[in-house]
Amino acid sequence: MKRIVFLSLPALLAAWLLSGLALAGGFGTTRDGGAWWLTLPGGVRFFSIGADTVNGGDRHYREHGYWWEDHYPDQAAWAADTQQRLYAWGFNTRGGWSDPTTAMTLPLVPEIDLGRNSRLHWFDPFAPDALERTIAKARELTAPYKDNPAVIGYFTDNEVGWWNAPLFRWYLGNEWAIYTKRFLWRMVYDHYKGDWRKLLADFVPGEGANSFEDLKKGRAELKLRPGGNGIALIQRFTAACAGRYYELVYKALKAVDPHRLVMGDRLPLYYNQDAVLASRGFLDVLSTNYNVDTPDGWVAPYYFEGLERLTDVPVLISEFFFAADENRSGNVNNGHLMHVKTQAERAVGAAAAVRNFAAFRNVAGIHWFQYYDEPSTGRGDGENFNMGLVDIRNVPYEGLTAALAAANGRVPAIHADSGGRTTPPQPAVIPIRKAAAPVNAADDSLADWPDKAGTRLPWFTVPAPHVPFGDVHVSWNETGLALFNLAQNYADLYLLARDGDFPPSESYRISLDVDAGAGVRHFVLCLVPRPHHLYPGRFELAPKLYRVADDGTLSPIADQGLAQVLDKPLPHIAVELALPAKLLGVDRLSAGQPLSLRIQATTFYREMTMTLGAPAKGGGKHASRTTPVAAVLIDQ
Numbered sequence: 001m002k003r004i005v006f007l008s009l010p011a012l013l014a015a016w017l018l019s020g021l022a023l024a025g026g027f028g029t030t031r032d033g034g035a036w037w038l039t040l041p042g043g044v045r046f047f048s049i050g051a052d053t054v055n056g057g058d059r060h061y062r063e064h065g066y067w068w069e070d071h072y073p074d075q076a077a078w079a080a081d082t083q084q085r086l087y088a089w090g091f092n093t094r095g096g097w098s099d100p101t102t103a104m105t106l107p108l109v110p111e112i113d114l115g116r117n118s119r120l121h122w123f124d125p126f127a128p129d130a131l132e133r134t135i136a137k138a139r140e141l142t143a144p145y146k147d148n149p150a151v152i153g154y155f156t157d158n159e160v161g162w163w164n165a166p167l168f169r170w171y172l173g174n175e176w177a178i179y180t181k182r183f184l185w186r187m188v189y190d191h192y193k194g195d196w197r198k199l200l201a202d203f204v205p206g207e208g209a210n211s212f213e214d215l216k217k218g219r220a221e222l223k224l225r226p227g228g229n230g231i232a233l234i235q236r237f238t239a240a241c242a243g244r245y246y247e248l249v250y251k252a253l254k255a256v257d258p259h260r261l262v263m264g265d266r267l268p269l270y271y272n273q274d275a276v277l278a279s280r281g282f283l284d285v286l287s288t289n290y291n292v293d294t295p296d297g298w299v300a301p302y303y304f305e306g307l308e309r310l311t312d313v314p315v316l317i318s319e320f321f322f323a324a325d326e327n328r329s330g331n332v333n334n335g336h337l338m339h340v341k342t343q344a345e346r347a348v349g350a351a352a353a354v355r356n357f358a359a360f361r362n363v364a365g366i367h368w369f370q371y372y373d374e375p376s377t378g379r380g381d382g383e384n385f386n387m388g389l390v391d392i393r394n395v396p397y398e399g400l401t402a403a404l405a406a407a408n409g410r411v412p413a414i415h416a417d418s419g420g421r422t423t424p425p426q427p428a429v430i431p432i433r434k435a436a437a438p439v440n441a442a443d444d445s446l447a448d449w450p451d452k453a454g455t456r457l458p459w460f461t462v463p464a465p466h467v468p469f470g471d472v473h474v475s476w477n478e479t480g481l482a483l484f485n486l487a488q489n490y491a492d493l494y495l496l497a498r499d500g501d502f503p504p505s506e507s508y509r510i511s512l513d514v515d516a517g518a519g520v521r522h523f524v525l526c527l528v529p530r531p532h533h534l535y536p537g538r539f540e541l542a543p544k545l546y547r548v549a550d551d552g553t554l555s556p557i558a559d560q561g562l563a564q565v566l567d568k569p570l571p572h573i574a575v576e577l578a579l580p581a582k583l584l585g586v587d588r589l590s591a592g593q594p595l596s597l598r599i600q601a602t603t604f605y606r607e608m609t610m611t612l613g614a615p616a617k618g619g620g621k622h623a624s625r626t627t628p629v630a631a632v633l634i635d636q
Contacts, residue, residue, distance in 0.1 A: 027041060027260070028043070034361050034418075035361040036314030036315075036361065036364045037314070037364050038152065047364060047366075048107070048316060048367070049092050050091060051098075051367065051370065052368065053096070053372065054095070054104075054106070055097065056075065056078055057372065061375040061377075061379075064377045064392070065372075065373075065377075065392050066391075066392045070393075071393075071394040079099070080103070089389065089401045090407075093107050093109065094109070095319075095367035095369075102150070104150070108148070108152065110151065110154055111157070112154050113156075113157055114157060114253070118248070120249075121245055122170065124178050125180055125244045126244060131251060131252065134249060135251075153260045153261025154261075157266065158266045159265075159266055160245070160268075161267070161272075162267075162271075163272075164231075164237075164272060165234055165492030167241055168184070168222075172184055172215065173219050173221060176218075188215065188222075191236070196210075201225065202228035203230045204497035205220075206219075206221030206222070223497035226503050229606070235274050236274075242272070243282075246282035249265075263285040263286075267287065268289055269571075270571040271306075271488070272490065273469070276307065283311070284313060285315070285364070287315070288317060288318065290357075291321075294452075295338070295345060296348070296349055297349040297352025297354075298356065299357060300486040301458070301471060302467075302468050304362060305360075305467075306467040306468060308362040310467060316366075317357055317365065319367060319369040320357070322346045323340075323385045324339060325340070325386075326341060326342045328391040328397075329373035329391045331373055331386035332378075332384050334383070334385075336568050339386070343400065347400045350368075350407075351406065354408060358415045371388060372388040373385075373390070373391050389404075423458045426459040429632050431631070432481075432634065433451060433634055433636060434477060434591065435476065436448075442560075442564055443564075446566070455473040457474055460599075461611055462609070466608055468610045469603060470488065471486050471487070472510075474597075474599075476589050478589055479581060480578060480580040480582075480584070481581075481589070484576040485510060485573065485574075486574055487574075487603075489570065489571055489604055491570060493539050501528070502530075504528065507527055507528050507529070508541070508603055511598075511599070511601075512525070512598075512599055516585065516586050516595045517593070517594075518584065520628075521584050521585060523546065523547060523583075524545075525544070525575070526543070526546065527573070527575060528544050539570075540565075541570075541573075543564060544559070562578050563578070564576050589633055590633065592635075600612075613628055
């Protein structure tokens with residue numbers, strides 16, 4: 001067994017940097033006892049606990065934001081005090097956008113925007129000179145770090161996203177001179193074997209497009225046809241673009257700085273499964289930003305369990321955060337990113353999130369965003385959040401930093417114990433736990449689900465090579481069943497060719513079939529897009545609950561108070577449903593009561609479906625259904 005090292009002491013890192021180990025090889029990764037770790041040069045393993053933007057601030061925001069000269073006589077004093085604080089709070093790494101000064105001994109991961117500067121995504125990744133161009137740019141961007149032994153590796157970009165439909169629309173609408181347009185055209189032609197009628201079953205072409213040859217023209221357009229399967233082709237193209245990107249940046253960085261880790265593009269609080277699959281073999285570490293799911297610090301397990309199955313490298317959480325409306329910098333927290341009312345709630349939630357992250361065996365690092373609060377007037381892009389460990393006047397948030405120091409100190413032990421953590425096999429009869437209190441499906445909150453671990457049903461399946469795209473939790477009380485679903489689903493809602501209302505068949509939906517003793521009742525909850533009530537040009541999701549007849553006919557259920565979509569924009573899905581006992585054909589539910597159920601969740605445009613239950617035998621129009629699973633209501 002290798003020794004676990006938690007880099008919390010300045011003397012440890014100073015000794016490492018001054019030793020020959022600093023120049024003998026580089027940082028690495030290792031899997032020990034089932035858990036992933038980073039390693040120092042020389043092989044000693046550690047878990048990276050980082051802070052982003054460990055820098056002196058921005059002079060342009062000096063009047064309303066953090067600026068080092070207002071608090072220190074020189075940069076050496078700033079570096080010494082800042083590093084001492086971070087060590088005291090349990091941090092051991094400088095994350096993205098941090099000062100690379102060698103006056104600090106904290107290891108460093110720079111974000112270098114290699115793809116953007118090499119004109120890869122959104123330009124022409126399949127151009128013949130793409131690798132040559134990327135190598136040249138990589139040599140330029142890594143030059144400032146080549147002699148800095150603290151550099152672990154590089155984030156290649158920030159929040160690329162791999163948004164499927166925008167890539168498809170952009171390159172299809174480009175001119176024929178663009179090599180990636182030609183690549184896409186060939187993919188479309190081959191997918192339909194040159195049969196235009198087959199394409200028309202999946203897509204509605206734009207004006208003037210009546211053949212494959214017409215798609216070679218600039219401004220060519222294809223929209224999804226309701227009921228078709230065009231999203232599968234769009235996902236194939238997304239995977240091809242992502243695979244090309246990861247291949248180019250990996251080969252370029254290994255050519256110019258081979259001892260540094262390639263640490264990914266900081267996925268934006270979401271991941272496209274086909275893009276992650278395409279990255280295999282071209283990453284040393286996969287990095288992802290993450291927006292904590294609920295104010296109590298719950299982290300939805302499907303996200304990291306899915307990454308473990310999709311890729312064979314460790315994951316680094318390159319950005320997570322908690323903000324509070326009560327703050328000293330005047331931040332207004334103007335968006336959906338995690339924020340709570342008080343600094344006390346912030347400290348509790350942030351510390352819980354750290355412990356939850358550390359318990360995933362494929363997570364090898366956690367980086368907090370960010371060292372100081374955003375300016376009181378907001379950043380240049382308008383974002384205005386209390387995300388700092390210190391306020392804009394350089395005063396620490398003592399409750400937060402004390403809570404993080406305690407949680408960070410427990411991380412190595414929690415992570416060492418994570419290696420044997422596995423999902424238990426599905427029992428013959430699934431226990432459904434009783435809710436601690438009646439679920440309120442109209443409060444824009446999941447606070448009434450204190451037992452999130454106990455109510456999760458972790459046995460959903462998706463056809464390989466994909467994995468479940470969300471978690472489903474179920475509980476009960478005497479008045480009925482309750483369910484919530486946390487998931488991710490990017491969808492370009494303008495991509496669908498339609499007149500009138502958005503068809504339920506193309507919406508995100510949860511199908512629920514329950515037999516509580518009065519025969520099977522079939523329901524479907526559809527999340528239907530509608531124009532946003534505040535922001536022109538954007539959508540919000542409205543829940544619509546239906547009873548499903550045996551022939552598939554949908555009958556709306558007056559659902560006031562029965563279903564809600566929490567206020568999170570796509571690609572985030574957070575939906576809650578209360579299903580009264582009377583809708584199940586019984587007066588009340590009770591402990592020990594057996595029932596059978598089957599649950600399916602389907603993403604927009606029917607891209608993927610995850611299922612609890614075994615596939616139904618035979619074919620026919622109900623072949624997509626599943627056989628029910630047995631469950632029992634338990635009073636705990």
